[in-house]
Every structure is written in C-alpha cells, then in structure tokens.
Amino acid sequence: MTHFEIDPPYDELAERAVLGAMILDPEVIPQVLEYLREEDFYIDNHRLLFSLLYKLWEDKGKDWDDIVLREYINRYGLKDKIDMSFIYALVDEAAKGALLQEAINLVKEKSGLRSLMDLSFNTLRGIKEEPDFNRLLDLITHRVLEISEKQTISHYHHIREVASKVIDIIEKHRKEERLITGRATGFLDLDILTTGLHPSDLVIVAARPGMGKSSFMLSMAINMAMEEKVPVIIYSLEMSKEQLTMRALSMLSGVPLQNMRRGFIKEEERSRLIGSALELSRCEIYIDDTPTLSTTDLRIKTRKLKKERGVQVAFIDYLQLLRPPVRKSSRQEEVAEISRNLKALAKELSIPVVALAQLSRQVEHRSDKRPQLADLRECLSGDTIIIDAKTGISYTIEELYKTGRSVEVYSLDLNTLKIVSKPVEKVVFSGYKEVYELRTRSGRSIKASNNHPFLTPFGWKELKDIQVGDYIAVSERYPKLEIISEHPEELCWFIGKEKGIKKMSEKVLYEVTCILEDKDLETIALSEIFFDEVVEIRLVGLEPTYDLVIPETHNFVANHIIVHNSGQIEQDADLIIFIHRPEYYKRNPPPEEQGIAEIIVAKQRQGPTGIIKVAFMKDTASFKSLESSHMQKIESYEPDLEDFSEEDYDLDF
Structure with missing residues (x-):
C-alpha cells in the first residue's frame, strides 16, 4: 500500500x-x-x-x-x-x-x-x-x-407558518369526513382510538412470547397495503421471508398454518391459497429478512425504499434483534440507542415506524399477567432520596411524584465523568414491584427492582447481574459522606478490562496518567465519582416504585449512587401497544376469554389510552376485529397509584 x-x-x-x-x-x-x-x-x-x-x-x-x-x-x-x-x-x-x-x-x-x-x-x-x-x-x-x-442545519420556523400548515391539515381532514386520519391498521376500534398511525410516529408493539406480535404486525401491514394501497416494508430479523409469507397466506385464505407446513391441504384450500397469493402479489409489500441488521442499515435501506418505491410505513420484527450503529458497554445502553435511532428515522422520513418488542418475564409475576408501562421502566423504592441541585434540599422520589415539584438533580456526564445539574423531565410511578436492597462498603444503600441498571467499571449492569464483590459508581462531589469502611483503600479506581483489572488509589492513578499522557486515564483520575464495593444484596419485598426521566445524560444520583434513567423506549415512543391473551395462561379459560386478545393502548402521546378486544384464531395465528366491535365500550387502561395495593399482586416468591 x-x-x-x-x-x-x-x-x-x-x-x-x-x-x-x-x-x-x-x-x-x-x-x-x-x-x-x-x-x-x-x-x-x-x-x-x-x-x-x-x-x-x-x-x-x-x-x-x-x-x-x-x-x-x-x-x-x-x-x-x-x-x-x-x-x-x-x-x-x-x-x-x-x-x-x-x-x-x-x-x-x-x-x-x-x-x-x-x-x-x-x-x-x-x-x-x-x-x-x-x-x-x-x-x-x-x-x-x-x-x-x-x-445539515436545522432552521427554526415562525409559529405562524406552522399554524397555517396545521390549519390546512385540519381542513383537509374535515373535508374528507373520516374518523381515521392516519394509516388505518384494519382494527376499527384501535383506529378510532388512535385515528390511525401518523407520520413521524414511533409505534412500539410489545408482548411476551406466544402472544402473536408478528401476526398482529403482519395483519396491519397487509391491511395498509391491500385496503389503503400503501407501500410498506417489513424488516423481519426473526422469521425468514418464506415463513412470513406463509403466515400471510394462512391469514388471508383461512387455511390452518400447521396444515400448510405439512402439505395436508384439500383441493378447495389449495384454490383459496392460490387466490390469496394473487391478492398478495398485487400489494406493495417489501420484505427484508437480513438477520443481522443495524439501525444504520435500516436507515439507509428505508430512505432508499421511500425514494424509489414510495414506502409509507416501516415494520420491524423485532427491536431487541437490531444492532446499534456503535457498540455500547451494556445491552441496556444499546437498546436505548436503538430506540432513539428508530424515532429519528420516523421523523427524518416522516413515516410511521412500527417496532415489535419483547417484554421480560416480570409480566408473568402479576396475577392477571397483563402488561403495563411499568414493564418498560426500571424503578426505585419510594423512600429513595433525591437532592435538588439548585437548593440542596432532599426529597423522597415518592414525594416528588405526589407533589409534582419541579427540581434539578445531580447527574453524571459520561464524557467528562463530572457531576452536573440536570432538570427532571418527568417523575413516573412504576407500580408495585419486588425490590432488593443493595448496600456498599462505604455505607450507601438503595432499594431497586432487579432490572434497574447501575454504573460499573464495565458499563451499565442491571441489578440482577451484579454480585457481592462487584463495584458500582457513587457520587463523590455532593454532599460529602463520612466513609464508614475501615479499609478506604478498597474504595478504589478500576482501569478498563482491556488494560487488565488493577486497583490503585486516585493519587497514584493521576501520577500514572501524567507519565503516560493518557487522556482517558486523566478523565478517570479527575472525575467526581469512585467505585464502591457491593457488600450485600437482599430481597426486601413488594413496594410502590418510581423513576425519573432525565434528558441527555439519562442518569441521576439517588442515595449518592449513580443510577440509570427510566426506560428509553417509553420516552421515545409516540404510541405503545401491548398484546395480551388471558386464555394463554389458563388451562381451562372461561368462555368469555376463549379466542379473545386484548390490544392495550398503554401510551398515546396525542390521545387517550384504552383496552380493545379482538378475535384471535389459533389455527391461522391471526387477529380480526370482533363483530360490531365499534359498538363496544373501550376499557380504561392504567389505574392511578391509589388503586394499587399489595393484594392486587399475588406474587409467588
């Protein structure tokens, strides 16, 4: 060369x-x-x-x-x-x-x-x-x-220009006299509740395995392409294009999926399948089943498809299988980065982006097994202490939630490792969850759910992945706490694993950085945190839990410990839908639950929430609106804090 x-x-x-x-x-x-x-x-x-x-x-x-x-x-x-x-x-x-x-x-x-x-x-x-x-x-x-x-410079716009454009949009909708002003999903009650899927929206469809996420997504895609003549793209990271198309043919023809796989089909069913295949072939549905796709790949491909094929909606199956553009130190950070990139894609191309997501087993600890927004959040106990960075006054996180008090909190700038002040965008109630108490050698302690991330020398780790003897980041700057440990030398710095795990004091580390002229080590040596040893983790029990939403840094100081911001997916999403089939968890479900699925609109940035019931056909793994479904009363979704009690959660510890 x-x-x-x-x-x-x-x-x-x-x-x-x-x-x-x-x-x-x-x-x-x-x-x-x-x-x-x-x-x-x-x-x-x-x-x-x-x-x-x-x-x-x-x-x-x-x-x-x-x-x-x-x-x-x-x-x-x-x-x-x-x-x-x-x-x-x-x-x-x-x-x-x-x-x-x-x-x-x-x-x-x-x-x-x-x-x-x-x-x-x-x-x-x-x-x-x-x-x-x-x-x-x-x-x-x-x-x-x-x-x-x-x-590319993002220019500002005077509100009169924006207001004029919005009035034009409203006038257009008024003349059309339609209840559904976005892209119709094909489920009437859902479309009435949401007015359809709108440009720039990030839509998350989440459920436990076995609920039918892929089928629900496919139903929406087929309806948009077939009924509304809208070109759509499906990124299928889990299923092959053949498997996805077979499922689509089963839905349209009514031929059981298992029979199709075995080849046991009658002549009449064969005719229906051929007819359904002809219907599908007229639809502009594009499938990309690349198994290892990054959000950068996704962005480039979708931009090209919109330009060349006029694609109006992107579907992704599923979010956790995507790769971020740059690898992070923990999967927690990677999922957050993926979520932000999907929202950016929706805004950039002005199309709805629908991403499937898999919920953790935590859902199944509840007696009714019904998903909630809390399942997308990490959480802390209500007595967690938060210090107002402006006044120095301490509040419990529960107090901030109940009073709606506006505060700024201490947060860690991960680039400089300095403690900075950040406003609290939102305090959220995460429901009653089992919490664990984590105690460190310096005497700090905190109660959190087992999925709450803490900062370790090797990146963010959920509490369930932390063991006694591991180290977590704690705030050194404010306020100063008396060090209880009899062995202060154990409150030490770690140098990254690529340099080998070593212990050394802050003073010695700084001297090393001066000799090596290593900027990364200098940042660590001059930082305002240290890593404190975990000496105990114990199960406390069921408690009301909360979390904060912090912009930019996505972390905050609680009980003088650096903890992660609440779920990034919930923050980025404009619409969050959960799928729940009560019969799935019961050996002998009552008649009113048989063949019924709940479509739970848990968050809608510009509209109400609610629970909609639809039919689920096991043989074809398909969803359909119930007859006269638009006449049903849409159930409310999430109860207030006062409606929760420990008796509502019959957890098997």
Missing part, C-alpha cells in the same frame, strides 16, 4: 473573516453559532478565539468592547496566543453583509471535507486492524451519516 500525504483542506481567509465579523459586530454571533462550532475552525488560535468569543457572548451578550475582550484574554491565560494586534487585524478583514454567510459556508464546507479525510484515513487503518468486514462497514456508514447531519 502506498503511503501518501494530503494537506487538510481549510480556508484561512474565510476563518479570519468570520472571526473578524464576530468581534466587529457581536450582534452577528447568533448567526455564526447557528452554523459553526469550535471544531469547524482548523487553525489553533482561531479555535481558541472562537471559544473565547462564544464564552463572552454567553456572559455579556452583545454588550462588550475590545477592553472587555482584552480582559477575557488575560483572564483565561491566552495573551501569549492571542494578542490585540491579531484582534485588530481580524477586524480589518471582517466579512460584512451577504459576504459573512458566504464565509460561514466556506468554513463549514472545509470542516466537512476534513472530517471525510479523517474518515478515509481511519478506514484504511481499520482495514488493517478490524478483520470483521460488516462491523467496519457499519462504523464507516454511521460516521458518514454523522458528518452529513453536522453539515
């Missing part, structure tokens, strides 16, 4: 013109910030000056002059790199009027080219170091999309 050198593309004059404009007229700084960040500048002192001007604008707005700028240069120790003669020279070269936007665009374009160049070099290095072709391709594709997104 020939080694070659390429000078990084940049435009010094454009960078100087932009910086000069920011100094000459601080009122243009917001225009610059809409497009550029520090890393978009190539020359080092240009980067430094841009960061300083950004800080100055944050602190002073537009009310500053060259005297204040000189003061800031001195305050931040930059006078050796940025002198006033340099500043005055930039002012003379400042871009004005329309020329400023041209200079901004030029700086941004060169920044994008440098990113592509870095990607090219890293690709060559990756070919040598990464033997897995598909893995490397995933990383490259994800990085290209990231670069593309950074080059």
